[in-house]
Amino acid sequence: MAVKEMAAKEMAATDADPLVDDEARARLAPLFHEFQDRGLILAVSGGPDSVALMRLAAPVAREIGTAVAVVTIDHALRPGSAEEARRVGEWAREAGLPHEIRTWDGEKPASGIQDAARAARYALLAEAARAAGAGAVLTAHHRDDQAETVLIRLCAGSGPGGLAGMRARADLDGLVLARPFLDLPKARLVATCQTHGWGFVEDPSNAAERFARARLRRVAPLLAEEGLGPERLARLAARAARAEDALDAVAEAAFRRLVLAETPLALDARGLLAEPEEIALRVLACAVRHVGAREGYERLSRLEDFWSRLASAIATDASFRETFGGALVTLAAGRLVLEPEPPRRARHRARS
Numbered sequence: 001m002a003v004k005e006m007a008a009k010e011m012a013a014t015d016a017d018p019l020v021d022d023e024a025r026a027r028l029a030p031l032f033h034e035f036q037d038r039g040l041i042l043a044v045s046g047g048p049d050s051v052a053l054m055r056l057a058a059p060v061a062r063e064i065g066t067a068v069a070v071v072t073i074d075h076a077l078r079p080g081s082a083e084e085a086r087r088v089g090e091w092a093r094e095a096g097l098p099h100e101i102r103t104w105d106g107e108k109p110a111s112g113i114q115d116a117a118r119a120a121r122y123a124l125l126a127e128a129a130r131a132a133g134a135g136a137v138l139t140a141h142h143r144d145d146q147a148e149t150v151l152i153r154l155c156a157g158s159g160p161g162g163l164a165g166m167r168a169r170a171d172l173d174g175l176v177l178a179r180p181f182l183d184l185p186k187a188r189l190v191a192t193c194q195t196h197g198w199g200f201v202e203d204p205s206n207a208a209e210r211f212a213r214a215r216l217r218r219v220a221p222l223l224a225e226e227g228l229g230p231e232r233l234a235r236l237a238a239r240a241a242r243a244e245d246a247l248d249a250v251a252e253a254a255f256r257r258l259v260l261a262e263t264p265l266a267l268d269a270r271g272l273l274a275e276p277e278e279i280a281l282r283v284l285a286c287a288v289r290h291v292g293a294r295e296g297y298e299r300l301s302r303l304e305d306f307w308s309r310l311a312s313a314i315a316t317d318a319s320f321r322e323t324f325g326g327a328l329v330t331l332a333a334g335r336l337v338l339e340p341e342p343p344r345r346a347r348h349r350a351r352s
């Protein structure tokens with residue numbers, strides 16, 4: 001089916017219509033062609049979304065000849081999770097796909113369990129993909145997941161990067177993380193399973209009130225009444241993503257322009273101050289990451305505070321020497337020099 005025809009068909013589908021085979025093929029086939037040589041991993045929890053992904057992907061994989069393996073992560077957080085993972089295995093067999101269970105048997109923190117479980121899940125999925133020589137991991141994130149992510153980030157006061165939500169294509173530790181259903185309403189995936197009589201499980205933790213995500217789910221209908229429903233939140237994410245990509249491109253060009261020396265990394269401080277604040281912030285974050293001092297990112301509000309101190313030092317020709325995000329940042333003679341922060345223990349020894 002032609003792409004235009006497909007788009008028209010999808011526009012005509014209501015939020016409760018099951019996906020027809022052509023729609024699924026149009027979404028999945030490009031990825032299956034792209035990874036025909038290396039193969040793909042499908043991340044399947046057993047919920048209706050990922051069961052729909054698995055069942056719809058199986059015929060496309062066969063048709064194109066792409067090796068596909070289904071991976072279920074058993075977080076081992078509640079009784080019955082291992083049994084659920086085994087059931088996914090049965091459904092995968094029914095669909096004619098190989099299945100593997102990877103269990104999270106690392107330390108489980110008392111607080112922030114959802115975040116820890118997510119980090120562990122992605123690490124285990126990447127491990128499984130690498131072991132299979134696969135080039136990509138596909139998840140069944142959908143429009144309602146995206147809307148929830150954007151709401152959570154709105155509540156956290158995120159900038160455009162956060163409001164952009166999840167991307168349909170992202171990096172997963174050097175592999176491709178693809179979300180081919182990211183713009184589809186969840187109801188369509190559920191309807192697809194129901195129409196075909198495909199079994200699925202519901203994760204009881206989804207309903208657990210103690211998780212912020214589940215609490216927000218109660219507020220969501222009220223927001224939707226005010227017009228801020230999943231569709232609008234997802235559109236906000238798409239617009240924020242567009243702005244984010246443009247700002248990143250401008251910041252990258254500014255970074256290249258402002259670099260005076262590579263080792264140690266030195267930037268033109270006055271030039272940085274002359275940039276619009278949003279660009280200066282991004283150049284600074286990029287420079288900090290560049291010295292490779294620490295994994296992860298500092299929070300945006302911390303970056304803003306750091307920049308405000310640094311900007312006033314540049315403006316007044318004051319001296320400046322602070323660490324940020326694992327980088328030692330020094331201002332001297334109009335040059336902003338960034339070096340990896342010396343290890344804390346070594347510094348301590350040097351002082352004592």
Ligand SMILES: Nc1ncnc2c1ncn2[C@@H]1O[C@H](COP(=O)(O)OP(=O)(O)OP(=O)(O)O)[C@@H](O)[C@H]1O
Nearest residue numbers: 043044045049050071072073074118139140141145
């Ligand atoms: N236990 C699991 N095993 C394999 N894949 C999983 C598992 N849990 C989730 N996934 C994959 O991730 C997708 C999103 O799941 P879910 O909405 O539960 O994640 P989340 O809690 O929103 O976290 P995140 O959005 O960061 O992945 C699922 O559709 C599925 O593809």
